[in-house]
Amino acid sequence: MRDFRSAPISDADKAMLAYAEKLTLAPSEMREEDVQVLRAHGFSDRAILDMNLVAGIYNVLDRLVDGLGGELHEWMHSEAERLGIAGWKPGSPAG
Template sequence: MRQEGGDDLAVEQVKDDWRQMELTKAEYAMLEYAEKLTLTPRSMTEADVQKLRDAGWSDRDILDIVHVCAYFNFRVRVVDGLGLELGNWQIQRARAGSERAARLAQERGVPMPSDPWRVRQAG
């Protein structure tokens, strides 16, 4: 999301609990679908696809959702399967995003949803 110009605070909120965010019906359906596909892929049925259609997603959109979800799951499994660790630049990048999100949360007067890098403790 950050690479696509997403708000740093929204990124942290999605990571923490996307169900607590103000989302459109379509966004909620997409995230619910992606979560189910990630956690319990064998339980997916045509009814799950129909929920996306009912929320306004086209069949092309649904294919894109599946491709993006599958791609990220593939990446995670390759990294985990090889026992790779995050590089220092990746940690720094995540920390910088969390720092920006913490500033946005403070400016907007909303709680920071998560603090995986202990950004608030460092400052």
């Protein structure tokens, strides 16, 4: 998905992806208002916790692999090319 903001997905999904994007790219800027937006879209505190856990785990793993000079396995290159059609590049944050 190149741009989730204009994608044909629900407003709740857009809010979730915006939250994950901000958590990934600007974690020090997270505020209570970000959580309130999710609650307004019907997400429970458990669902919000799960969002944080999933985003956090992927962010930590991405940084560990990048920091250790990790390389994609051969089979991952074709998947990376497929995802590249959607705007993703190897080494860039998910989202």
